[in-house]
Amino acid sequence: MGLQIENRTIVVGGGPVGLITALALVRKGVPVLVLEAETKPIQDPRGAAFHPPTLEVLEGLGVLDDLMAIGLKIPVWQIRNRDGGIIAEFDLGILKDHTAYPYRFHLGQQKVVPILLAALAREPLAQVRFGVRVTGYAEHQDGVVVTCEDDAGAAGEFSGRWLVGADGARSAVRKAAEIEFEGFTWPERFVVTNLADDLGAYGFAFTNYVTDPDRWAVVLRLEDEQGAPNWRVTYPTDPGLTDEQVLDPASVQERLVDVISGAETLHVRYCGIYRVHQRVAAQFRKGRVMLVGDAAHINNPLGGFGLNSGVQDAANLAEKLAEVWHGRADDGLLDRYDRQRRTSNIEFVQKASIRNKKMVEERDPEVRQKSQAELGAIARDPVRALGHLLESSMINSARSVAAIE
Ligand SMILES: Cc1cc2nc3c(=O)[nH]c(=O)nc-3n(C[C@H](O)[C@H](O)[C@H](O)COP(=O)(O)OP(=O)(O)OC[C@H]3O[C@@H](n4cnc5c(N)ncnc54)[C@H](O)[C@@H]3O)c2cc1C
Known part of the structure; x- marks a missing residue:
């Protein structure tokens, strides 16, 4: 007799990206079990800045109004000198013809998670279990069996058709899948x-x-x-x-x-x-396992791209996995998730966050002066400022992902 596999997708990690993956999947009729190691949501201050394409994802999931009610719209950002001088000021209002959300949005992820949990609690296809730490998995022909331990150290198992690793930078799923986390760690903390x-x-x-x-x-x-x-x-x-x-x-x-x-x-x-690291998983998909969020990629926080990139992974994967789940596409579609989101992370998030870090810490006075003068000139020219903001607000990268076959 074959192994009995439960008809559901398992999402490991109840952080913002895991919960958004789960919500997007259940909205498309895919049953989901979320396994979260901690007994309650993590409260540490972490990611807090959301860009327009991410707000579009959150709107599509019907949670944006609740988030907007407790967060801050940020229409303007500045690049400054340490003596208080302003090098450049950008007004995101000029993005109004390109997005319904021409601003940044600030809300700590510890405040986002309870709203996502409340939305999942209203979904009959969603189940969230806290205090379950995943330790590994075995892949079978029709699904996966994950091994885990609870708070008291007692071992357990859960099965599902597909496995999504949303378990953060130290992802147990990524390690169990033997996927390299390629890149480097900065010497400074x-x-x-x-x-x-x-x-x-x-x-x-x-x-x-x-x-x-x-x-x-x-x-x-x-x-x-x-x-x-x-x-x-x-x-x-x-x-x-x-x-x-x-x-x-x-x-x-x-x-x-x-x-x-x-x-x-x-x-x-x-x-x-x-x-702080710059790392990208060598594969975002391996067999029945997919990685999203920090499990798949991490970067320095200059530009606020990490969490945004994770939310965009979640939306992209859920769309494709639902097609495969309902038999409307073969599982090759999941390789496109890998190509689109991994390429986008390498080509945009990694490069832009490293460039931003280099810009703020430039040591050579000549290069520094030139780059600051250039940024000031971009900010003062509406056409160039629009180009700069389409890039830094992740609108260009979201558009170019769609073009990757
Ligand atoms: C100090 C700090 C500051 C940051 N500042 C910014 C910022 O300003 N801007 C920005 O964009 N990003 C920032 N980030 C990054 C941002 O927090 C992450 O990109 C974001 O948390 C990614 O969400 P996630 O859901 O992928 O992972 P996480 O938020 O890490 O969630 C992973 C979840 O998986 C759970 N888990 C882990 N292992 C297991 C397991 N074995 N079994 C079950 N569950 C497991 C964890 O308990 C956790 O709840 C910061 C990160 C840190 C640490």
């Missing part, structure tokens, strides 16, 4: 801080890239759990310092007042440190 101060009083827009060879920063306006202003400042560490030295409150304070020109003391609500 990044510090993420949340501040209670109003940085608008120091002239900051709601999104800012502050340039400097060693002390560059990204400054974003978010909101806290109660809807009060919360500013996130991200900056690089000196690779020679230990985590303890970097996170020493006096050191954090010194770095922050250095970048927030004019401030004397800042009020730090949260401070964390993390490693």
Whole structure:
């Protein structure tokens, strides 16, 4: 007698990308089981910036109104010097003929996840289980059997027709599939801080890239759990310092007042440190397994592309997997998911995030001056500014993906 495989797709990882994959699949009539290792959603401050093509995906899933009700529309972003001088300012309003969402949208992913869970709870085809850590899988002719352990360490198994690894940068699914995570790790780590101060009083827009060879920063306006202003400042560490030295409150304070020109003391609500990589999985599909989100690719946060790219993976994969599920296409269509999303990540996300990092930290004064003058000129010329924003808002990359066969 053959192995009994449950008629469903298993999504490993209940982060934003796994939940969006699940929601997109059930909306297309594909039953889904989500397995999440933690007993409740992760609360750490992480991805928070959404670009227009991602907002279009969220609108299509019917969750955008709920997200918009608690997030911030960001019409303008700036590139600045550490002394407070503005190098370039871009107004996303000029994208209005290209998208229904001519702005960035800021909302911490820890606030996005509960809205996705609520949407899934209304779907009879969706099941989400917390406290189930996937440890591996075996592929059979008709499906997969994943092995897992619960919080108490007890082993278990779940079966399904297809397996989606949405289990983040250290993906157990990717490792079990023996898929290389190709790329490199930057020597410096990044510090993420949340501040209670109003940085608008120091002239900051709601999104800012502050340039400097060693002390560059990204400054974003978010909101806290109660809807009060919360500013996130991200900056690089000196690779020679230990985590303890970097996170020493006096050191954090010194770095922050250095970048927030004019401030004397800042009020730090949260401070964390993390490693930053540029890596892309060698395959996004292997047999009955597909990778999405951070399981498939990771990059530095300059430009806010990581989470956006993951959401776009989810939408792309769900569309194709549903066609295969319902027998309207053969499984070769899933290779197109690999070609489209892997190419897009390599050609756009990896290159653009590395270019943005290089731009903010340029050391050569001549190159630096030239690049800043060029950015200022682009921002002042409406035609060039439109081209720049179509690129940096991921609209061009979303369009070019569709053309990949
Ligand atoms: C400190 C930090 C700051 C960041 N800042 C930004 C930013 O400013 N802009 C941006 O675009 N991106 C940012 N990112 C990246 C962004 O957070 C990720 O791109 C995003 O979280 C990807 O979502 P995901 O659902 O793919 O993965 P995750 O959010 O990592 O979710 C993966 C889920 O899988 C679960 N899981 C893991 N292993 C298993 C297992 N074996 N079994 C079952 N479940 C498992 C995890 O518990 C988690 O819930 C940041 C990341 C970090 C760490």
